[in-house]
Amino acid sequence: MQNPYKAYPVRIDSIDVATEDKSLRTFKFVFLNPEDENKFAYESGQFAELSIPGKGEIPIGIASSPTEKGFVKFTVFRTGLVTNHLHNMKVGDIMGVRGPLGNSYPLKALEGKNIVIIGAGFAFTTLRSTIVYMLDPANRKRFGSIDVIYGARNPGMLLYKDELTAWEQRDDINMHITVDGTDDPTWKYHTGFVPMVTEKQAPQADDNTYAIMCGPPMMLKFTKPVLDKLGYKHENIIMSLENRMKCGIGICGRCNIGKELICKDGPVFTLAQLKFMPEEDT
Amino acid sequence: MMKVINIDKQKWAGGVESLSKSYRLFGPMKEDDSHNFKELKKGELPDLAYGNTKLSPKSTVFPPSEAMFTYTLDESKPDHHILQDVKKDYSPRAVLGMRPCDAKAVSLVRMNFDTPEYRDPYWMDAYEATTFVGLACDAPCSTCFCTSTGCGPFNEEGLDVLLVDNGNAYIAKALTEKGEKLLAAAGFADKGDDAAVATKKAAAEAKITAKIETDKLSEKVIMDLYDAPFWADIAFSCINCCTCTYACPTCWCFDIQDENKGNEGVRMRNWDSCMTPLFTMHGSGHNPRDKKPQRVRQRFMHKLKYFVDKYQKGIMCVGCGRCVQQCPVNIDIRTVSKTMNDYVAKC
Numbered sequence: 001m002q003n004p005y006k007a008y009p010v011r012i013d014s015i016d017v018a019t020e021d022k023s024l025r026t027f028k029f030v031f032l033n034p035e036d037e038n039k040f041a042y043e044s045g046q047f048a049e050l051s052i053p054g055k056g057e058i059p060i061g062i063a064s065s066p067t068e069k070g071f072v073k074f075t076v077f078r079t080g081l082v083t084n085h086l087h088n089m090k091v092g093d094i095m096g097v098r099g100p101l102g103n104s105y106p107l108k109a110l111e112g113k114n115i116v117i118i119g120a121g122f123a124f125t126t127l128r129s130t131i132v133y134m135l136d137p138a139n140r141k142r143f144g145s146i147d148v149i150y151g152a153r154n155p156g157m158l159l160y161k162d163e164l165t166a167w168e169q170r171d172d173i174n175m176h177i178t179v180d181g182t183d184d185p186t187w188k189y190h191t192g193f194v195p196m197v198t199e200k201q202a203p204q205a206d207d208n209t210y211a212i213m214c215g216p217p218m219m220l221k222f223t224k225p226v227l228d229k230l231g232y233k234h235e236n237i238i239m240s241l242e243n244r245m246k247c248g249i250g251i252c253g254r255c256n257i258g259k260e261l262i263c264k265d266g267p268v269f270t271l272a273q274l275k276f277m278p279e280e281d282t
Numbered sequence: 283m284m285k286v287i288n289i290d291k292q293k294w295a296g297g298v299e300s301l302s303k304s305y306r307l308f309g310p311m312k313e314d315d316s317h318n319f320k321e322l323k324k325g326e327l328p329d330l331a332y333g334n335t336k337l338s339p340k341s342t343v344f345p346p347s348e349a350m351f352t353y354t355l356d357e358s359k360p361d362h363h364i365l366q367d368v369k370k371d372y373s374p375r376a377v378l379g380m381r382p383c384d385a386k387a388v389s390l391v392r393m394n395f396d397t398p399e400y401r402d403p404y405w406m407d408a409y410e411a412t413t414f415v416g417l418a419c420d421a422p423c424s425t426c427f428c429t430s431t432g433c434g435p436f437n438e439e440g441l442d443v444l445l446v447d448n449g450n451a452y453i454a455k456a457l458t459e460k461g462e463k464l465l466a467a468a469g470f471a472d473k474g475d476d477a478a479v480a481t482k483k484a485a486a487e488a489k490i491t492a493k494i495e496t497d498k499l500s501e502k503v504i505m506d507l508y509d510a511p512f513w514a515d516i517a518f519s520c521i522n523c524c525t526c527t528y529a530c531p532t533c534w535c536f537d538i539q540d541e542n543k544g545n546e547g548v549r550m551r552n553w554d555s556c557m558t559p560l561f562t563m564h565g566s567g568h569n570p571r572d573k574k575p576q577r578v579r580q581r582f583m584h585k586l587k588y589f590v591d592k593y594q595k596g597i598m599c600v601g602c603g604r605c606v607q608q609c610p611v612n613i614d615i616r617t618v619s620k621t622m623n624d625y626v627a628k629c
Contacts, residue, residue: 004400005350005538009364032364053353053363054547056540058565080565094363243570244562246538249400253535254554254561256580257570258504259588264399278508 004249007051007096008036010072015091018075020156024122025087026063026075029097040100042066044107044129045240045268048099049248050074050086058082059245059263062100063125065132067139072097075125075159101248102267105130105212105238113210114144116202118223120151120194120215124159126240127214131167140172147203151178151194151219155187176201195222198230205231214240224271234272241267287465288474289445289452297468298327298378304467305413306375308342310335319377328378330447333423334602338387338531339380343408346528347552350404350538356545365549370404372411376464379417383426383600385440386433387531388414390600393593394534404551413464416441418479420486425603427492427616432596435486436479446479453479494616495623496597500590506627507587508579516618517578519611524555526605526613527581532598535561556580582618 010029018024031037042048042062049057058080064073078087089095107130115134119127127150134143148167152158158177168175178190178197190197194215203209211232213223220239227237243255243262250264258277260266269277289297301307302324309328310317317332319339351365388409395405419426419435428434438444442461446453453474456462465471527533537554540547554561557577563569571577589598599615606614 003367003403005403006365006367051365053351053365053549054355054540054542057538083565096363096365242564244564246536250397251394251400251402251534252538252554253394253556253584256584256588258508258583259592276505278505 002039005098005247007049007057007098008040009033010095010097012089012091012093012095013071015089018159019122024075024077024159026073026159027086028064028071028073029095030071031097032094037070037072040072040097042072042100043104044133045105045126046100046102047126047248047267048072048074048097048101049245050076050082051096051098052082052085052089053096055082055085057098057246057248058086059101059242059248061123061126061129061240061267063128065129065136067133067136075122077122098248102263103265105240105268107133110210111142112144113208114146114203114206116147116149116209116211118149118194118198118202118211118213118215120219121153121157122159123214123216123240124150127212128160128163130212131173132163135167135170135173144208145174145203146172147174147176147201149176149178149194149198149201151180151197153180154182155179155184174201193222194219195226198223199226202227202230205233205236207233207236210236210238212238234275235270237271239269239271239274241269284458285456285462285465286474286476287454287456287470288472289454289470290472291450291452293470294452295327297470298322299325301376301464301468304374305464306371306373307378308339308375309378310380319380322378330379330417333421334381334426334604336604336608337529338384338602338604339377340384340387340391340531340534342375342377343388343412344391344405344534344553347550348404349548350551351549353547353549354545355542355547368548370407372407374413375408375411376413376415378415379445380414380441381419381602382416382435382437382439382441382444383419383428383431383433383602384531385414385416386437387440387600387602389440390532390595390598391534393595413442413460414440415443415445415461415464418444418446418482418486420447420482422486422490423603423607425492425606426490426601427494427603428601429487429490430493430496431599431601433600434483435490436483446476446482448478448482455479492603492616494597494599494601495620496586496590498623499586499597499619500594502587502622502625503627504583504587504591507583507622507625510622510625510627512621512625513575513579516582516613516621517575520557520574520578520613521611522557522574522577523610524557525608525610527555527557528553529604529608531600531602531604532585556584578613582615582622585615586619586622
């Protein structure tokens with residue numbers, strides 16, 4: 001049996017600065033042993049431990065989609081020891097990826113449903129994975145309408161801008177991009193916080209419509225009541241949580257919220273499930 | 283029916299000597315004014331005249347610090363920055379003379395390290411290599427409350443052999459095949475009988491008067507206990523020294539850290555404790571348990587409620603009494619459990 005603590009060796013294939021303040025970079029990794037890519041079979045919403053020998057590991061949501069082959073992609077905010085080091089690494093450097101870890105967005109169960117994706121800031125990574133998965137020609141017809149509400153502080157802080165623009169052109173996905181504020185006179189999308197845009201743009205609530213939500217604590221706090229007001233059932237609101245993690249496989253004991261381990265029982269929960277869990281998240 | 287062997291105490295030392303040829307041996311050894319489990323050196327005998335060891339023998343399968351991988355950062359080497367397995371000694375080993383409470387603790391902790399989805403290779407390989415030889419408790423400590431935790435001074439769960447002190451001899455009950463093998467390797471073969479055990483067991487159990495109240499814990503609602511008003515009071519005197527978590531036989535939390543010396547490094551795992559703020563601090567600086575009552579609540583909720591609900595195997599406590607005995611500010615899990623057990627949320 002595979003040692004679940006042992007990272008697959010990978011090579012950094014490309015590094016892209018993801019936001020204008022350079023606090024986020026997108027890393028594409030290629031597995032050194034091609035067979036490891038098959039072992040790393042993942043679903044949208046899962047995460048992995050990025051493992052840098054000599055520095056340590058960090059749990060990061062997988063930004064690529066299972067439909068994208070030949071690499072895995074992560075967008076990483078520079079914040080601590082490991083991420084600071086990672087931001088200084090170069091294309092060609094060797095490190096490790098351990099996973100995939102955690103549960104995923106329940107995309108199988110969401111087939112035939114209308115979906116609104118609500119994200120903000122740099123929590124958009126696993127949502128990007130989900131959108132790319134659903135828009136894949138082999139998958140698109142399995143889902144109803146797709147709406148995306150995505151906000152950032154300003155236009156320069158939006159992730160995956162080329163893809164946002166491309167999705168904007170399509171007629172099988174409704175994009176509602178917003179920024180908190182901008183002095184750019186050419187800005188042609190929304191201005192305002194995600195909860196406000198959600199209130200105006202989210203599709204009508206019904207049993208067949210689900211929200212997938214991932215973002216910073218404040219956005220979640222103020223978007224939940226908006227979805228309530230719109231009539232979304234808590235069983236239909238799917239969220240992804242985070243906490244400090246080490247093992248990522250439910251053993252080391254630190255990431256629990258109540259009796260649930262975020263790394264293994266989560267990170268994806270419905271709002272209905274969260275009602276029975278202490279508010280230790282965020 | 284498992285075998286019962288009579289071990290004349292005159293033959294004990296010779297048996298241990300024989301065992302040391304095919305097993306690494308661990309046993310209680312006197313250390314300053316208390317006992318702790320140590321690996322026995324050639325010719326050493328475990329000191330079985332002890333009440334309870336200061337630290338539990340969990341370290342025999344779960345060392346306070348252990349290497350998981352090595353790596354080199356030297357880019358001139360072909361496998362630089364790639365984790366390499368560490369060669370480990372998982373040859374047969376035996377823990378001699380552990381208390382039944384500590385053995386039950388090992389079987390509770392196993393549920394964490396051996397799950398349907400993941401098998402922790404370090405803990406499980408060490409566990410599977412180990413034969414657990416218990417020593418029944420005839421003189422429990424005043425802080426012992428094992429009889430109310432689903433355990434007891436003669437409890438057999440988690441053990442391969444149970445030794446019962448019977449004056450000039452030990453009555454050895456082989457409880458598993460592993461246990462039978464160990465007795466054979468030691469050359470202990472005199473047929474015995476366990477007729478004396480029942481009386482001794484009843485006498486030992488009668489000596490344990492301290493109790494923990496847990497009967498209503500499973501019917502409580504997590505959120506009610508979590509939001510209960512008593513946590514600040516319970517945590518008031520706590521100094522977050524972590525003694526309870528390190529001494530506890532059922533605490534298993536660990537940290538993973540890379541340690542480098544020049545270009546060579548080791549990925550280590552080290553015991554960790556939910557009593558420290560760093561345990562849960564996010565990279566952003568946000569900490570869901572940055573206040574002491576939150577951490578104290580986590581420890582007791584984990585042992586007395588989350589674990590109860592998750593596994594339906596009772597509480598995550600075997601009543602060894604170490605935390606009661608060693609807490610510098612006298613926080614007592616029995617008092618906390620009673621408070622939780624008696625609590626009725628106001629609606």
